[in-house]
Amino acid sequence: MFGQILYTQLKWTRSTLAVLSIVAFALPAGLWRLSHDSYFGTATAMEVMCGFEVLGPALVLLAFFAGFMAVAQPWAVDAAARHVYPLSLPVPWSRYVGMRFGAGALLTLIPTAALWLGCLLVLSMIDLPATLNAYPGTLAFRFLLGALLSYAGIFAVQYISGRKAAHVLLVLMLILAIVALGSEFSGNTKTLVRLLDYLFHSPGPLAVFGESWMLIDV
Amino acid sequence: MSDHRHSLSRAAALFAALFAALVALLAVPHTMHAQTLDELRARSRSADSALAVVVVRQRQLSEFGRFDGDGEIRSGGRVVRYRKAQISPRDSARVAAGLELGRAQLAARFGDAGTALIDTASWVITGGRTRQRWIVELYPQRDPNGARATLPRPISPASVADFVIAQAGDRLTATTPALRGYSGWTAFLPDQVPSDEIARRLATSWAATGRRCATRAVAACKVVLAPFDAAAGYDHYFDASDVQAVVTSARLPGLPDSAFSVARHQCLKGKDASCALIIDRIVPTDPFGSSVRGSLLAHAIAVGGENALARLAAQADGPPIAILATVAGLSEDALIASWHADLFSSVTHGVTGAIPAFLTTLAWCGLLLLVSLRRRFL
Numbered sequence A: 001m002f003g004q005i006l007y008t009q010l011k012w013t014r015s016t017l018a019v020l021s022i023v024a025f026a027l028p029a030g031l032w033r034l035s036h037d038s039y040f041g042t043a044t045a046m047e048v049m050c051g052f053e054v055l056g057p058a059l060v061l062l063a064f065f066a067g068f069m070a071v072a073q074p075w076a077v078d079a080a081a082r083h084v085y086p087l088s089l090p091v092p093w094s095r096y097v098g099m100r101f102g103a104g105a106l107l108t109l110i111p112t113a114a115l116w117l118g119c120l121l122v123l124s125m126i127d128l129p130a131t132l133n134a135y136p137g138t139l140a141f142r143f144l145l146g147a148l149l150s151y152a153g154i155f156a157v158q159y160i161s162g163r164k165a166a167h168v169l170l171v172l173m174l175i176l177a178i179v180a181l182g183s184e185f186s187g188n189t190k191t192l193v194r195l196l197d198y199l200f201h202s203p204g205p206l207a208v209f210g211e212s213w214m215l216i217d218v
Numbered sequence B: 001m002s003d004h005r006h007s008l009s010r011a012a013a014l015f016a017a018l019f020a021a022l023v024a025l026l027a028v029p030h031t032m033h034a035q036t037l038d039e040l041r042a043r044s045r046s047a048d049s050a051l052a053v054v055v056v057r058q059r060q061l062s063e064f065g066r067f068d069g070d071g072e073i074r075s076g077g078r079v080v081r082y083r084k085a086q087i088s089p090r091d092s093a094r095v096a097a098g099l100e101l102g103r104a105q106l107a108a109r110f111g112d113a114g115t116a117l118i119d120t121a122s123w124v125i126t127g128g129r130t131r132q133r134w135i136v137e138l139y140p141q142r143d144p145n146g147a148r149a150t151l152p153r154p155i156s157p158a159s160v161a162d163f164v165i166a167q168a169g170d171r172l173t174a175t176t177p178a179l180r181g182y183s184g185w186t187a188f189l190p191d192q193v194p195s196d197e198i199a200r201r202l203a204t205s206w207a208a209t210g211r212r213c214a215t216r217a218v219a220a221c222k223v224v225l226a227p228f229d230a231a232a233g234y235d236h237y238f239d240a241s242d243v244q245a246v247v248t249s250a251r252l253p254g255l256p257d258s259a260f261s262v263a264r265h266q267c268l269k270g271k272d273a274s275c276a277l278i279i280d281r282i283v284p285t286d287p288f289g290s291s292v293r294g295s296l297l298a299h300a301i302a303v304g305g306e307n308a309l310a311r312l313a314a315q316a317d318g319p320p321i322a323i324l325a326t327v328a329g330l331s332e333d334a335l336i337a338s339w340h341a342d343l344f345s346s347v348t349h350g351v352t353g354a355i356p357a358f359l360t361t362l363a364w365c366g367l368l369l370l371v372s373l374r375r376r377f378l
Helices: A002-035 A045-051 A055-080 A084-088 A093-107 A109-125 A136-186 A190-200 B002-034 B037-062 B089-110 B112-119 B157-175 B184-188 B195-203 B208-214 B218-225 B240-249 B258-268 B272-278 B290-314 B320-328 B332-345 B351-374
Strands: B071-075 B078-082 B123-129 B134-140 B149-151
Touching (some): A002 A045, A002 A093, A055 A136, A093 A136, A136 A190, B071 B089, B078 B089, B089 B157, B089 B290, B149 B157, B157 B290, B184 B290, B195 B208, B290 B320, B290 B332
Parallel strands (some): B078 B123
Antiparallel strands (some): B134 B149
16 A cells, blocks of 8 residues: 555646756755856865855755755645545554655655766766865755655654644744744844754754854865 | 827836936046145045044043043942943843852852952943944943943843953953963853864864864964964965965055065966065964964863863963963873863764754654644544
8 A cells, every 4th residue: 555655746746846857966066066167176165165155054955945845745645635535444543644654754765866876967077176076966855854854843843733824934933933023122032042052962853953054065 | 099109108207317317428528637645635634524423432432531420330349330321220230130140150160269350340331222222331441441231221230241251351361460361251251162163173274283283283283272463484384385275365565565466466376486575575464363262261260160260360471372281280292182172072963963953853754744643634
């Protein structure tokens, strides 16, 4: 049954996965080309670092988007049929949800693999200065973890709150905005800094996003 | 009908805007006419006098002895003066607590040698409101070596303690002539300049010596970590590939020199012959900064332990790296190798660096999945 769920989920999300994979594959080379005259040739250590400094934040956004889409599309298909298919299956709801979760999590491997290949491609074109090292595997691994975490978070919100998921997300964003604005206007940013520290440092839930996502570093 | 009226009103508005723009342009010739050489000289004179006023005010501010505070915070042997109208009693109590906390932290790390660095100091707090926020500054009184610090609001004992420790570091390097080129406050508060940032600064340095140091060349690290010497010659810090970076960042000659400017322009376009023409005339700036050297001081103090400052006081003369080796209780080469290893081990990009994030993410994903399974939304 898991194979069937994986197959249908792949079928529903193939276009999005293809677009995400192409973006993930092309992003390292594209950013390098934007900051440099050509794909090939030598560059100073500073130029190499500057050339890829946007890659990390861009991949964080892409990982979040990949996780979001991996939840949203299957949910939309199920919701369009008023969840008749999962409810008609001879398995408990929790098992069905578990399999749905597993299938989506497995599919995040596709853009991850594309990113890894894209990193290897761009690294093959650059003469890396002796002071720098490349970390394509670690970056791809962080991307996978980021996509998984955002997938799990959105999945939880979606499958707990059902049709009200959008409202829940809006409320969460509103609370965050109020806390940020309140601390800024009151001049007491310490609470906000402490909150962000907790969220983005291990063992906080968003620790993987708080690390440095660098393809090339010392 | 209404469309016709609407288009008429739009045309009228456009015409009015065009007319207003033309009227505004009438003032331009007058302004252009005013900018003769004499006019410009007169304007520069008035700008100079305005600058002089600013300089005088700055000098007055730096004469800390004239500060007419009406309040005092006494903590141990130190006195902090302030104006009661600017600092609330609660904040002054926090400053007093911060002074004690800073002193206690110095004593814990360095013993009496640490507290001796600040026991003679007295400080001033001033407050002022800018458009955005209320700023409180704390600075040493009658101490040209001391720097100001803006205390974050609300004032906390921890931020005052950080100020005290930073001041102790600055006083250490200011009163030890051999260590003048080393950042004292970063040595005492090493967390403020993370090691991985220093490692990146070396690896991407525009000076070849810095990049060689990043690849574990001890001799190059000794050049990097010694005080910067602008008269040492180009080859001491740079190689041929650095010339454009050196020309870009170097200080320009004070007097206008069109030949120099043309050669510089050509050099920056990549003409090596033009670079050779001007390379002897430029004064290169310090490519590393005092915080890179400060990281060695911090490392030597950390390795040296509680008695590090006492050893420094015992041998305050000589080459800086030799002094720091004594402080750490190591040979020069061993100190630099240890500093390098410490610096570059802080960059964690290998698989081992990702394991904590992997475990954390796995745990949170499992928790979120469990929550998702617990409730049926329909």
